[in-house]
Amino acid sequence: MYRPAGTSIDREWLVARPRTLKPGRPAYQQIADELRASIRSGELGDGDQLPSETQLIETFGVARMTVRAALQVLQHEGLAVAEHGRGVFVRQRRPFRRRSVQRLSRSQWGSGRAMWEADTADDRTFAATIDVTRERATDDVAERLRIPSGTDVVVRRRLHSVDGQPLQLSAAHLPADIAAGTAIAEPDAGPGGTYARLEELGHPLERFVEEVQARMPSPDEARLLVLPAGVPVITVVRVAHTSERPVEVNEIVVNSDLYVLEYEIRP
Amino acid sequence: MYRPAGTSIDREWLVARPRTLKPGRPAYQQIADELRASIRSGELGDGDQLPSETQLIETFGVARMTVRAALQVLQHEGLAVAEHGRGVFVRQRRPFRRRSVQRLSRSQWGSGRAMWEADTADDRTFAATIDVTRERATDDVAERLRIPSGTDVVVRRRLHSVDGQPLQLSAAHLPADIAAGTAIAEPDAGPGGTYARLEELGHPLERFVEEVQARMPSPDEARLLVLPAGVPVITVVRVAHTSERPVEVNEIVVNSDLYVLEYEIRP
DNA sequence: AAGTGGTCTAGACCACTGA
DNA sequence: CAGTGGTCTAGACCACTTG
Numbered sequence: 076m077y078r079p080a081g082t083s084i085d086r087e088w089l090v091a092r093p094r095t096l097k098p099g100r101p102a103y104q105q106i107a108d109e110l111r112a113s114i115r116s117g118e119l120g121d122g123d124q125l126p127s128e129t130q131l132i133e134t135f136g137v138a139r140m141t142v143r144a145a146l147q148v149l150q151h152e153g154l155a156v157a158e159h160g161r162g163v164f165v166r167q168r169r170p171f172r173r174r175s176v177q178r179l180s181r182s183q184w185g186s187g188r189a190m191w192e193a194d195t196a197d198d199r200t201f202a203a204t205i206d207v208t209r210e211r212a213t214d215d216v217a218e219r220l221r222i223p224s225g226t227d228v229v230v231r232r233r234l235h236s237v238d239g240q241p242l243q244l245s246a247a248h249l250p251a252d253i254a255a256g257t258a259i260a261e262p263d264a265g266p267g268g269t270y271a272r273l274e275e276l277g278h279p280l281e282r283f284v285e286e287v288q289a290r291m292p293s294p295d296e297a298r299l300l301v302l303p304a305g306v307p308v309i310t311v312v313r314v315a316h317t318s319e320r321p322v323e324v325n326e327i328v329v330n331s332d333l334y335v336l337e338y339e340i341r342p
Numbered sequence: 343m344y345r346p347a348g349t350s351i352d353r354e355w356l357v358a359r360p361r362t363l364k365p366g367r368p369a370y371q372q373i374a375d376e377l378r379a380s381i382r383s384g385e386l387g388d389g390d391q392l393p394s395e396t397q398l399i400e401t402f403g404v405a406r407m408t409v410r411a412a413l414q415v416l417q418h419e420g421l422a423v424a425e426h427g428r429g430v431f432v433r434q435r436r437p438f439r440r441r442s443v444q445r446l447s448r449s450q451w452g453s454g455r456a457m458w459e460a461d462t463a464d465d466r467t468f469a470a471t472i473d474v475t476r477e478r479a480t481d482d483v484a485e486r487l488r489i490p491s492g493t494d495v496v497v498r499r500r501l502h503s504v505d506g507q508p509l510q511l512s513a514a515h516l517p518a519d520i521a522a523g524t525a526i527a528e529p530d531a532g533p534g535g536t537y538a539r540l541e542e543l544g545h546p547l548e549r550f551v552e553e554v555q556a557r558m559p560s561p562d563e564a565r566l567l568v569l570p571a572g573v574p575v576i577t578v579v580r581v582a583h584t585s586e587r588p589v590e591v592n593e594i595v596v597n598s599d600l601y602v603l604e605y606e607i608r609p
Numbered sequence: 610a611a612g613t614g615g616t617c618t619a620g621a622c623c624a625c626t627g628a
Numbered sequence: 629c630a631g632t633g634g635t636c637t638a639g640a641c642c643a644c645t646t647g
Contacts, residue, residue, distance in 0.1 A: 102616080127633085139618090159626080161625080161631095283606070285605045286603070290574065306557075337552070341548070368634080394613065396612080411635085427615095
């Protein structure tokens with residue numbers, strides 16, 4: 076009973092359904108419930124096309140805005156994506172890429188590989204540097220770097236992509252007294268990246284602290300990361316410390332659909 | 343120019359707006375853009391009421407479904423919440439609670455405190471155990487525990503709340519050969535919880551590995567955690583290891599609005 | 610009772626996709 | 629071209645909150 080992903084089974088789905096809606100619960104939610112159940116059970120698999128709006132209208136005997144509301148529910152739950160002119164499809168699930176934050180080890184960036192390349196192996200990778208600027212630190216960044224608010228920082232803003240797929244945005248902030256005039260203030264920071272340069276400059280990195288949160292993306296973030304509705308972002312604020320002081324604050328926004336963050340804790 | 347949070351400024355907002363929409367971009371998106379800008383700028387602060395649907399209809403000269411679409415956009419971005427019969431409000435922001443996963447230290451659970459109490463200090467806390475059951479391990483859990491698929495496990499499912507506010511769901515899975523017949527299989531596992539019992543039973547915990555992801559909640563999760571639209575959940579799969587074997591897989595789902603996960607990495 | 614949001618209809622026109 | 633989803637209207641009735 077094998078059926079390859081992406082097969083259209085609209086017609087089968089159609090005849091298998093009861094077409095009656097019970098009073099008490101809104102119609103659009105009942106329709107969403109049925110479709111959701113079909114997705115969860117696997118009856119509708121990854122990439123399969125959902126019944127079209129027209130088909131749902133006929134099946135359930137409701138107005139178009141009602142079936143659209145049902146489909147919107149599924150999209151905002153991250154279960155389906157609409158493609159204009161094509162149909163609504165079960166959203167392809169889950170990370171084809173995983174990230175071990177554990178790989179923030181010296182062996183990684185010491186060897187000239189960026190840490191986000193850790194699991195990439197032989198894939199093609201890109202890090203499109205949007206820009207490197209010198210700015211006044213925001214209050215939050217200044218506090219985390221333990222420098223006076225408004226002090227100059229070098230900011231490296233980047234959009235990381237792999238095989239053309241945007242994965243994450245990052246904005247690394249370093250105190251200007253450390254980074255200005257060095258390779259860190261250049262678009263290409265050289266082999267091993269910022270962390271390798273910091274060590275060379277006499278700032279050996281002792282520990283990283285990461286704060287992890289999740290939220291829905293802003294419209295700008297959704298555009299840059301090509302996020303469909305219903306996909307949140309994970310935000311990471313990483314602070315790199317030497318034994319003396321914090322030397323970098325990196326604000327990272329990742330496509331939560333493509334990442335698994337991995338941490339190891341030793342009590 | 344101080345204005346306390348929650349103040350209604352509908353009328354001010356109304357007169358300050360242009361009421362013309364430009365062609366090219368959908369009307370509901372332009373309306374959402376204006377409201378979003380007001381929220382981001384702070385003109386509309388935490389808990390403030392947005393203009394009502396009626397006011398927006400008059401201001402922009404569009405149909406009701408159009409302004410509703412605009413308000414839906416903001417709700418799904420997590421910027422606003424609607425309250426039936428009251429209005430639409432700027433969503434109160436961000437964690438009044440923070441969690442240091444770093445606190446998975448022996449000193450915490452050794453001292454009889456659960457790790458999710460680490461930062462709670464003198465707040466009132468509750469952990470409503472939904473149930474403790476014996477089940478066959480799912481494929482995923484079995485693989486993580488390195489036991490044959492279908493082997494019995496003890497499952498402790500809980501809903502954690504603080505001051506009546508639900509924070510997280512968890513489902514801890516332990517191999518039956520370790521946990522069955524012990525306090526771990528009881529609803530109240532005793533002081534220090536599962537981890538303290540494991541140590542007493544001769545399973546000293548050496549390391550924890552956590553995999554962190556984010557996604558939109560299922561309807562059930564949204565109901566249990568009382569999540570409004572536009573708030574994702576963070577999922578954590580924590581595996582506790584002795585030097586010999588993995589002894590617990592804990593599947594955790596947290597309200598991303600109330601948590602900051604914190605990790606420390608030493609290269 | 611007045612004002613708010615929640616659901617729903619029966620249309621319309623448009624933009625995009627694919628054969 | 630037919631079929632798909634995207635936007636929008638002008639109504640309707642309902643449910644909830646507040647004074």
